[in-house]
Amino acid sequence: MNRIACAMGASLLAFTMSVSPAAAHPPIAAEQAAASFEQDRADILAMAGNFKVRFDMQESTRWDAAYTPLEAKVSGGNEIVRVVEDTGRRIVLQHLLVVNHEGKDMVIKHWRQDWDYEPAKVLVYADRNTWKWEDVPEKMRSGRWSQTVWQVDDSPRYGGWGQFETQGGVRRWRSSWTWRPLARRDAVRNPVYDRYYVINRHQNTPEGWVHWQDNTKMGIKDGKLVPIVQEYVLNTYTRFDGYNVKAADEYWAAVRAEWDRIASEKGGIGVAEEAATGTVISGRLMQLADDLHNGEVKLRDAIAGARKLITENTRKL
Template sequence: MKYLKTIAAMSLLALCLPAAPALADGPVAAREEAQEQASFAADRETILAMAGDYRVRFDMQESTPWRASYEPLDRKISGGYESVRVIEDTGSRIVLQHLLVVDAGGEPMVIKHWRQDWEYEPARILTYDGPNRWIWSDVPERMRAGRWSQTVFQVDDSPRYAGWGQWETTNGVRRWRSNWTQRPLARRDAVRHPVYDLYASINRHQLTPDGWIHWQDNTKMDLVDGEQQPVVQEYVLNTYTRFADYDVGAADAYWAATQAYWQAVRAAWAAAFDRNGGIAIEEEAETGTVISGELLQMGSDIEAGTLAQSDAIARAVALITANTSAP
């Protein structure tokens, strides 16, 4: 009898407790066609709003060590100027190219920076699978509706990482949050030859009144006998604040001179992904892929007028073909 009374009390308590929150990564609830179209239009508007000219603040902080012997790095803050341009928009696919503008002895120098490709309701994404390897990963079918993937590419247009998530408005803030993704080490870490080998991450993009933020939640992982072990937690907040009081024209001039070359480079990488069912390419700490330095230099030489675009494209295709294989 005492047992039955306890069960009855627990049942009453359950009725009084608030319902458990819905899983954040569950399927997007079915919507009417008009709602779907409105949501799609709002998503596109948000992604396109990330284009523009910015002062950027990079704020990196290692925090919680998961390995007792590891001492977290001191916080590092840096910054610069970045122009973000829409270089492709087919409706369900939007490509944003970042161009970093730095001062080189009183003259502006443009560095082709990272690229982000957004795709609506993708069937698969190109994900990092460990050192030197990227593979095609299926997006679960029930998780595709209403969601966008973001694939990030390195400065030479080789792949870096990819994830998928839903744009939504929470507490008045428009944001996108990825699923868990794996990423290769950033140059800032790779050049130190650290004890960790890759990042397990969640990425967030959020609009702000004067720009947008990219927030990275990184667990730095060590590969031990093929198993991943956490070493330290890192929080990265990149803040893009609208600002055009720098040589924006230098960024646009560089892109006008080199965009056809980089379009051919993107096509050569895409052909390698399809040909190999993913990709394997050797990486090095200083430059990313082993061919990154030459690909970037050819872009600079085209802008300077010292290299013919056709010769650069032929060399780039040969480099990508020769240095990539199946993962």
């Protein structure tokens, strides 16, 4: 790691040590946890289905007087959310974007969210190109769920833990404070900030659900990690069935399993990223999926190729 990266890591550590996310909520009694467990599961599973999605992003408050906030941006699309795993205490939801290009429906693999009940540890973003296992304080595990989010190639993006709560008659899951790498929409601009510090909320609505993010965009200034601008992101999922869906499920199941194996055996995940695509192997993993869909490669060869890419491009932490 070069001197700049080391300085950034030290600044991140110093900033992290100055906050106490566990103090935001008290421990949950075992009786209360047991009573809400099935409702928690129902709320997570309710995020599965077919949706029309609206992505609403706005940089609203600048913390650095020299920074000019971006104009608000609204986009959208069609998306399906599939339950690809449900063991009771673990639920995995895969998101797939569906677009129409020249009259043909196309499926574009999107993000994935893994929910684990009363986790002992969570894979979190630690610094550039690095995700590490972080212990959840033992007294804060009861009744809580972790959410780990993965990118289009099933490499890690961020993780955090939190709890379901009801306020003002609305039930939602609220995360601990979590670090995140830049989204592609920001990374390609090479901005003055290089990571986000975030509170993350999921809540069901009569028409679907919403994902609300309170993002503090952070950057290095005068050798210190400081806030640059505040961003508010509201992603609204409204149930909608007016499109077709298909995907190479077995291939992506094998890719997910390989990332999980690497995280376990190498003590986390160290993989290089680039602004335009995410991980440096994202394009090749997606190309294998396309080749499989088009019949240009057999399933076993696509899986073998994906495993080789992931193994050779990750490092032990």
